[in-house]
Amino acid sequence: MNQPAVPVLEPGATGTRGLVEIKNVHKAFGHVEVLRGVTLTVHPGEVVVILGPSGSGKSTLLRTINHLEKVDAGHIAVDGDLVGYRARGGKLHELREREILAQRTHIGMVFQSFNLFPHLTAVENIIEAPIYAQHRSKGQARARALELLERVGLSDKTDVYPRQLSGGQQQRVAIARALALEPKVVLFDEPTSALDPELVGEVLDVIRNLADSGTTLIVVTHEMGFARDVADRVVFMDQGQIVEEGTPLQIFGAPRHERTKAFLSKVIEPAFNL
Amino acid sequence: MNAVAPNSQTRPEMAATEAALPQSPEPGVAALRSPAGSDGPGPLAAWDYSGYPVVPARHPWRWVGTGLVALFVAAILWSLLTNPRWEWDVVAQWFTAESVLRGLGETLKLTAIAGTLGFILGFILALMRLSSSPLLVSVSWTFSWIFRSAPLLVQLLLWYNLGYLYEKVSLGILFTDVRFFEMQTTTLISQFAAAILGLTLNQAAYSSEIIRGGILAVDQGQLEAAAALGIPAWRRSTRIVLPQAMRSILPTAFNEIIGLVKGTSIVYVLAYSELFYTVQVIYNRTQQVLPLLLVATIWYVVITSVLSVFQYYIERHYSKGAVRTLPPTPLQRVKRFLSTHARTAEVAR
Numbered sequence: 001m002n003q004p005a006v007p008v009l010e011p012g013a014t015g016t017r018g019l020v021e022i023k024n025v026h027k028a029f030g031h032v033e034v035l036r037g038v039t040l041t042v043h044p045g046e047v048v049v050i051l052g053p054s055g056s057g058k059s060t061l062l063r064t065i066n067h068l069e070k071v072d073a074g075h076i077a078v079d080g081d082l083v084g085y086r087a088r089g090g091k092l093h094e095l096r097e098r099e100i101l102a103q104r105t106h107i108g109m110v111f112q113s114f115n116l117f118p119h120l121t122a123v124e125n126i127i128e129a130p131i132y133a134q135h136r137s138k139g140q141a142r143a144r145a146l147e148l149l150e151r152v153g154l155s156d157k158t159d160v161y162p163r164q165l166s167g168g169q170q171q172r173v174a175i176a177r178a179l180a181l182e183p184k185v186v187l188f189d190e191p192t193s194a195l196d197p198e199l200v201g202e203v204l205d206v207i208r209n210l211a212d213s214g215t216t217l218i219v220v221t222h223e224m225g226f227a228r229d230v231a232d233r234v235v236f237m238d239q240g241q242i243v244e245e246g247t248p249l250q251i252f253g254a255p256r257h258e259r260t261k262a263f264l265s266k267v268i269e270p271a272f273n274l
Numbered sequence: 275m276n277a278v279a280p281n282s283q284t285r286p287e288m289a290a291t292e293a294a295l296p297q298s299p300e301p302g303v304a305a306l307r308s309p310a311g312s313d314g315p316g317p318l319a320a321w322d323y324s325g326y327p328v329v330p331a332r333h334p335w336r337w338v339g340t341g342l343v344a345l346f347v348a349a350i351l352w353s354l355l356t357n358p359r360w361e362w363d364v365v366a367q368w369f370t371a372e373s374v375l376r377g378l379g380e381t382l383k384l385t386a387i388a389g390t391l392g393f394i395l396g397f398i399l400a401l402m403r404l405s406s407s408p409l410l411v412s413v414s415w416t417f418s419w420i421f422r423s424a425p426l427l428v429q430l431l432l433w434y435n436l437g438y439l440y441e442k443v444s445l446g447i448l449f450t451d452v453r454f455f456e457m458q459t460t461t462l463i464s465q466f467a468a469a470i471l472g473l474t475l476n477q478a479a480y481s482s483e484i485i486r487g488g489i490l491a492v493d494q495g496q497l498e499a500a501a502a503l504g505i506p507a508w509r510r511s512t513r514i515v516l517p518q519a520m521r522s523i524l525p526t527a528f529n530e531i532i533g534l535v536k537g538t539s540i541v542y543v544l545a546y547s548e549l550f551y552t553v554q555v556i557y558n559r560t561q562q563v564l565p566l567l568l569v570a571t572i573w574y575v576v577i578t579s580v581l582s583v584f585q586y587y588i589e590r591h592y593s594k595g596a597v598r599t600l601p602p603t604p605l606q607r608v609k610r611f612l613s614t615h616a617r618t619a620e621v622a623r
Contacts, residue, residue: 066502097507105504115499119517119595128513133504161595181503 017079018044018184018216020065025074027060034060036240037074042185045214049227051251052237053263058220061237062187065218066107067100078107079184105133108178108186112193114170116162116177122149123158126177134181141180148176152206168199172206185216192223204230224268228252236260364565368556369572377552378573384538384548385577387470389531392477399482401511404489414482421479426540430472434544436463469541477534484526488519520592528585535577539570549573 020042027035034057042048050058063069065076067084076083084100085092095103116125126145130136136144149155152172162170171191178186188207192200204226211217211230221227227234227248234251236244236259244257252268255261354360368374402414421429437459446453463471492515500510539550547555549570557566590600602610 068498068502101501101504101506103504104502107502109499109502111495111499111502113495115493115495117496117499117514117518119592121595129503129505132506132509132513163595163597177503 018042019077019079020185020216020218021075021077022061022065023075023077025061025064025076026072027057027064027069028072034240035064035071038237038240038242040235040242040245042216042218044216047211047217047219047230047232048235049231049233049248050218050220050235050237051222051224051227051263052243055239056237057240058237059189062109062189062218062220065185065187066104066109068109078103083107101133105129105181106184108181108183110171110174110178110186110188110191112190114162114167114174114194116170116174118162121159121161122154122165122173122176125162125173126180129177130180145176145180148179149173151209152176153202166199167195168202171195171203175203175206175210179210183215185218186210188217188219188221190220190222192221222267224252224264236263238263359564360568361562361565364562365568365572368553368566368569371556373552373556374549374569374573377547377549380546380548381535381538381550381573382577384469384473384541385531385535388473388477388538389534391470391474392534393481393485393527395474395478396481396483397485397516399478400485400489403482403486418479418482421475426472426476426537427543429476430468430541430544433463433471434465434468436468465541465544465546468544469538469546473534473538473541477530480530481527484523484530485519487526488521488523489515491522492518517592518596521589521596524585524589524592528581532578532581535581536574 022038022040025035025038038061052058060069064071083103084095086095123145126148127141130141131138146158149158152175154169154172157165192203208230231248233245234248235242236251238259244260255264399414399417402410440459442456443459443462444453444456496514500514538548541548542551553566553570557563
């Protein structure tokens with residue numbers, strides 16, 4: 001586990017927040033089974049990186065955690081709270097939209113395509129959810145937003161519209177936006193895949209900072225170097241199932257499964273053979 | 275024949291270039307050399323143009339075209355001004371007459387009320403149509419279907435004659451005799467009420483589709499991000515989606531509003547004294563048909579022009595963040611035009 005040496009980003013995150021339990025989750029789109037019985041426990045403060053070829057169900061798994069996708073079978077809980085349902089009288093009752101929205105404020109999400117609101121400035125993007133989802137005062141939300149922007153290195157860009165920012169800067173604003181809700185866990189869905197190679201580093205640095213602060217992170221990425229350096233645990237998925245999981249040393253150094261070996265040899269070796 | 279033409283034009287040129295090349299001693303260098311007559315550098319000479327002013331390219335045909343169009347416009351203006359049958363003095367006499375201005379006020383009132391109510395109802399209908407409830411979707415769809423199908427004229431006459439179909443309008447408990455409120459339909463539905471009802475419902479049917487189109491044009495990722503942040507549904511619609519949808523809604527919406535300004539003239543069938551009906555009443559009395567139609571037309575042109583200015587600035591407002599820098603306002607544009615042209619004129623001299 002990654003011990004928070006210096007709490008750089010989220011000092012509020014303690015060891016008891018952010019336990020994510022995924023039990024035997026199934027999900028199909030039409031006849032295509034995207035998730036076929038995924039079970040995974042992410043401990044508070046742990047950084048889990050999910051690897052796998054495209055179509056392996058990584059992103060879908062991430063999206064089931066905050067109920068953007070409803071699971072067909074299986075259960076997900078964050079800190080013991082079932083996501084999307086309430087257990088009562090031996091039955092699972094679907095939550096109403098308002099309750100689901102409340103749950104989502106504990107689960108931050110960062111998207112591949114940033115999805116910043118283009119008609120709002122950086123700071124307006126960040127304060128929207130704290131004010132309207134968590135009912136904080138405008139002044140409080142703004143003060144916190146400015147603090148977060150400073151921490152992601154963008155304190156000079158508060159009143160700038162997203163289109164006036166580079167891709168890397170946009171993604172850093174998006175991370176600040178997710179953190180403004182003080183989530184228990186932050187989900188990253190290929191956060192650097194839409195970026196120019198030279199901008200990837202600045203975003204990864206911010207995520208690395210966050211990892212050091214002890215917030216639970218679940219990261220889907222193709223950045224092998226990042227996975228090796230930052231992950232406490234690497235999970236390899238293929239065809240809707242978890243094939244193998246272990247420390248970065250185990251997965252990158254001595255993968256046990258043929259499928260993992262084949263994938264890693266394709267992703268890593270070409271870079272070294274240059 | 276036409277499709278072949280460009281080729282047949284290019285080929286001789288290419289042939290000419292090819293023929294020209296072998297004649298020069300060094301074909302490769304000749305291509306790099308500047309055109310004859312210019313004081314440009316040779317291929318290997320050191321060069322420095324930093325002291326040279328730039329002379330803008332000339333567009334003589336543009337000026338010829340502009341001149342022809344100006345001439346044409348002048349001819350039209352001349353005929354408008356000199357042909358006595360336009361009766362401009364009559365136009366001037368009635369243009370600001372009290373009855374005409376009162377009619378104009380009614381037209382503006384109808385447009386404002388029916389436009390506002392129509393777009394509010396249209397927004398609600400669009401949200402219904404996009405909801406996941408099959409009932410709301412089908413109600414919204416049926417509404418648009420009926421009110422876009424029935425001619426506006428028929429709708430207006432139907433509302434006005436509602437008293438013929440239902441003598442009394444009452445509010446009570448269904449299937450019982452309990453009545454809280456009862457009224458003669460004919461007193462309830464005045465000309466004004468019939469006009470507003472007809473125009474609003476008709477406008478709502480069209481604007482719901484415009485708004486729905488605008489909402490569909492907003493990237494799905496925006497809704498997803500807002501949902502992932504836990505922002506409530508109403509706030510998501512009004513703060514995240516609608517402002518972005520406005521960019522594609524506005525041009526068509528202003529088309530609709532401008533259409534509505536003139537569309538209000540149809541309520542003359544209810545003998546409602548808006549601008550067009552007023553003008554009709556006057557020319558039926560004075561027999562000055564064309565000049566009075568001109569009076570109405572000029573007023574419609576004025577309203578449309580004012581609306582166009584509003585449209586420009588509202589669209590500019592909603593393009594915030596969508597473009598890196600906002601386009602200049604017309605005033606800024608004129609200033610820039612004058613300043614750059616003053617400079618190029620100096621350079622040319």
